[in-house]
Amino acid sequence: MTVQALRQPPAGDATKPLDVERIRADFPILTNVRPHGKPLVFLDNAASSQMPQQVIDRLVRYQTHEHANIHRGVHYLSETATRAYEQARISVQRFLNAREDREIIFTTGTTEAINLVMHGYGRRFIGAGDEIIITYMEHHSNIVPWQMLCEEKGAVLKVAPIDDSGELIVEEYEKLFNARTKFAAVTHVSNALGTITPIKHLIDVAHSHGVPILVDGAQATPHLPVDVQALDCDFYCFSGHKVCGPTGSGALYGKAALLEKMQPFKGGGDMILSVTFEKTTYNTIPHKFEAGTPPIAPMIGLGAALDYLSAIGMDRIAAHEEALLAYATERMLEVGGVRIIGTARHKAAVLSFYVGEVHPHDVGTLLDEDGVAVRTGHHCAQPVMQRFRVPATARASFALYNTHAEVDALVAAVVKVRDMFA
Amino acid sequence: MDSKQLYQEVILDHNRKPRNYGKLDAATHSSEGLNPLCGDHIWLHLHVNDGTISGIAFEGQSCAICKASASMMTAAVKGKRVEDAEGLVGEFRSMVTGDLDVGAQPNHLGRLGVFAGVKDLPSRVKCAVLPWHTLHAALTSQQTTSTEGDQDPLAPGT
Known part of the structure; x- marks a missing residue:
């Protein structure tokens, strides 16, 4: 087999809108799959997005021409794999x-x-009586670890509330800070509501109290340009499979000075410089935190996915999705009986909704019959569901490859559900 | 039968006009069925006299599949001996998990056979089974039950 030239992503011209049809041609699953004989209308991107051929090709090339363990051998393949990973x-x-x-x-x-x-x-820097601030709209993954820490250390979790539109009440967030506050962890975009938080201000507030802050960027990175230096956040994290990359990939950004102060998370190979039974010296960052053989191929795929999105341009992707969300919101509100959960002024491409009194799981099953894939459930954000007094919602979430015609398909399927239960 | 047909022919009717919906005075047996993850939450009340289910009622908030399953279940077990009702619990569960082919294997499900299509909706099996687990719980004096977590009919190891 010869090494094939990788398909180039569509060239990014910041002044032009996306050529969505050309982008769609990069995603084989969009045409390969016809659920129940219908064209696939994939609107579950907030759960996991699809992968373009460029990333699939990169994974195949790695596995067929470059694979060996990294940071270990002196041989050709190990060095090739290490280079690709880095x-x-x-x-x-x-x-x-x-x-x-x-x-x-x-x-x-x-x-x-x-x-x-x-x-x-x-676990190193937070102790009994210290306080950690989160918000009401966090995903469970930005609640439960801090609860576990609080339980272990006797620290206290403080939760900043949201209003009826799903916006963070910033004054209440500000009031939570005091001398006992030792950490803050907030989302950039709510996965259940789509709210874009005023993240720069939230970071500045934390820093004005000398408090380090982590930003959960899982739902922001697929939709918005992110600049961690401009934000000045201490930690920023996201998942590869939501940015058109493979599952099992993702990253944590941390300021070097903080990462160096931290203790390792996992012990094992690659995170050490020397090991004796008396004393182990840890490796430098980032390797200190990457014990064991990592998922090499997924991380290389993640790199390819980010290069793909960057070549198109996150600004253009954001503009396309903003237009789609506005169109979808308008069309859905025209359907009598539809209620949108999450009406913040600044939203990313997420539309949580209720059709009359129909349970979201029934909505999801019936939309699926028309080929429309939406997520139904509590979206790993049960406090948000409790806040809006619903057990679950149906959620449509958009990606760069979604079209206005797909919004029309969603709306037509929702109308059918409404009429069926009328 | 695809899921749209299932909804149109059975579920919508019972969703609009659930049979035996409400409370039951002086129930001899009661139980609560709760699936916290999906939000289905029902209560079931029974009159059991001399080993026969003489009265039954359910109430709660749930999706249409759960509500229709509960409605048809109450109609099916009313007047039945407890052991026959327990037999239906097992058969219904086997049917929707794909272990019982109602067209080919002997069973007592009758009209409940319309729920066979639920086996093709794996994420909805727990919705259809919740009322039946709740019936079993009521008959065996358990206050509450679920079809999520370790009681999920499709969980690994079951």
């Missing part, structure tokens, strides 16, 4: 505009990244 780290660094590549720790996703900070920073 190149992916640079792709992440560029995507987030981090100052240095050693500030990028590869993780299996956002959940592992948050757990890494909880173990590495939280």
Whole structure:
């Protein structure tokens, strides 16, 4: 087999809108699959997005021409694999505009990244009586690790409330800070509501109290340009499979000075410089946090996915999705009986909704019959569901490859559900 | 039968006009069925006299599949001996998990056979089974039950 030239992503011209049909041609699953004989209308991107051929090709090339263990051997393949893996780290660094590549720790996703900070920073620096601030709209993965830490250390979890539109009540967030506050962990975009939080302000407030802050960027990275230096956040994390990359990939950005102060999360190979039975010296960052053989191929795929999105341009993707969300919101509200959960002024491409009194699981099953894939359930954000007094919602979430025609298909399917239960 | 037909022919009717919906005075047996993850939450009340289910009622908030299953279940077991009702619990569960082919294997499900299509909706099996687990719980004096977590009919190891 010869090495094939990788397909180039569509060239990014910041002044032009997306050529969505050309982008769709990069995603084989969109035409390969016809659920129940219908065209696939994939609107479950907030759960996991699809992968373009460029990333699939990159994975195949790695596995067919480059695979060996990294950071180990002196042989050709090990060095090739190591180079590809470290190149992916640079792709992440560029995507987030981090100052240095050693500030990028590869993780299996956002959940592992948050757990890494909880173990590495939280368990070392947070103690009894200290306070940690989160918000009401966090995903379970940005609630549960901090609860576990609080339980272990006797620390206290403080939760900043949201209003009826799903916006964070910023004054209440500000009031939670005091001398006992030792950490804050907030989302950039709510996965259940789509709310874009005023993240720069939230970071500045934390810093004005000398408090380090982690940003959960799992739902922001697919939709918005992110610049961690401009944000000045201490930690930023996201998942590869939500940015058109493979499952099992993801990253934590952390300021070098903080990462160096932290204790390792996992012990094992690659995270050490020397080991004797008396004493082990840890490796430098980022390797200190990457014990054991990592998921090499997924991380290389992540790098390819970020290069793909960057070539198109996150600004253009954001503009396309903003137009789609506005169109979908308008069309859905025209359907009598539809209620939208989450009406913040600034939203990313997420539309949570209720059709009359129909249970979201019934909505999801019936939309699926028409080929429309939406997520139904509590979206791993049960406090948000409790806040809006619903057990669950149906959620349509958009990606760069979704079209206005797909919004029309969603609306037509929703009308059928409404009429069926009328 | 695809899921749209299932909804149109059975579920919508019972969803609009659930049979035996409400409370039951002086129930001899009661139980609560709760699936916290999906939000289905029902209560079941029974009159059991001399080993026969003489009265039954259910109430709660749930999806249409759960509500229709509960409605048809109450109609099916009313007047039945407890052991026959327990037999239906097992058969219904086997049917929707794909272990019982109602067209080919002997069973007592009758009209309940319309729920066979639920086996093709794996994420909805727990919705259809919840009322039946709740019936079994009521008959065996358990206050509450579920079809999520370790009681999920499709969980690994079951």
